[in-house]
Amino acid sequence: EAGVAQSPRYKIIEKRQSVAFWCNPISGHATLYWYQQILGQGPKLLIQFQNNGVVDDSQLPKDRFSAERLKGVDSTLKIQPAKLEDSAVYLCASSLLAGGPGSYEQYFGPGTRLTVT
């Protein structure tokens, strides 16, 4: 089966500019996650969707970050305006419907490496 797809793979922008990342989860996976991975750290959850509803966005900096998952499939994460500290790899992951035993494994995409200058 096809894995989680993300684009672009790399992005370089100047501070105060905006940027958007796209994710297509594994077919049939109801739950989608966006993580931020800063160099030298483990991934940190930004937002979790179940179908097209938000389950947890407590760690999302809502003054500059936004995300949507229209139609419960693809998702877009946006940063506007970007800051230097947003430089990181943004990982998208998906899993089966949360709550069942098969849902515990999250499958990750290759990530988007963002550099803010």
Added chain:
Amino acid sequence: AQSVAQPEDQVNVAEGNPLTVKCTYSVSGNPYLFWYVQYPNRGLQFLLKYITGDNLVKGSYGFEAEFNKSQTSFHLKKPSALVSDSALYFCAVRDQAGANNLFFGTGTRLTVIP
């Protein structure tokens, strides 16, 4: 609050020798524990998980992990290391009451020396 500690930033092991990557956790209830591996410029790949049952869990690529409740540990092991095992390894935890959110450690870089 949930947390994971990986006390070693770097582990070096000779090819063919056994390897251990350490992980300790803290959760309020019973833990669900995971190991993921990350190769350069690639996303995280699932290796294995502990949900319940046997304390020794077997996973992909010959890896296994031992759950120790009294020591709150979940160390990753492999009997004989390969050069291709060189990568960044992450331990993660969630509690049973959570929304399937994973809390990751800071990672351990494993280098297998030929």
